[in-house]
Amino acid sequence: MKGNGRKSVWARDLRELSYKGLRDLNAYLSKQFSFAIAKDDKTLESLTTLVEIRNLIAHNQGIVNRIFCSRVKGYNLDDCGKLLTMGFQNLRFR
Numbered sequence: 001m002k003g004n005g006r007k008s009v010w011a012r013d014l015r016e017l018s019y020k021g022l023r024d025l026n027a028y029l030s031k032q033f034s035f036a037i038a039k040d041d042k043t044l045e046s047l048t049t050l051v052e053i054r055n056l057i058a059h060n061q062g063i064v065n066r067i068f069c070s071r072v073k074g075y076n077l078d079d080c081g082k083l084l085t086m087g088f089q090n091l092r093f094r
Contacts, residue, residue, distance in 0.1 A: 022048040
């Protein structure tokens with residue numbers, strides 16, 4: 001019975017993490033496992049932007065919402081309700 005309690009704690013943590021942003025996930029992994037998703041803040045910021053753009057397209061028809069504005073630099077609540085537009089000029093290659 002002891003193992004089931006641990007399993008339910010992990011299931012709860014996993015469910016909660018699935019609704020958090022990449023920064024929160026990175027903080028959790030760093031604290032719990034000494035593992036970082038990104039090597040530096042700039043990379044983490046870029047990954048966060050990509051994930052949040054993907055989420056907007058997949059779950060919100062590309063319409064900017066409060067979650068996106070709170071997680072992506074350069075956006076604020078005035079952008080909520082607007083369609084996210086992008087083009088090749090938004091892509092950067094290294």
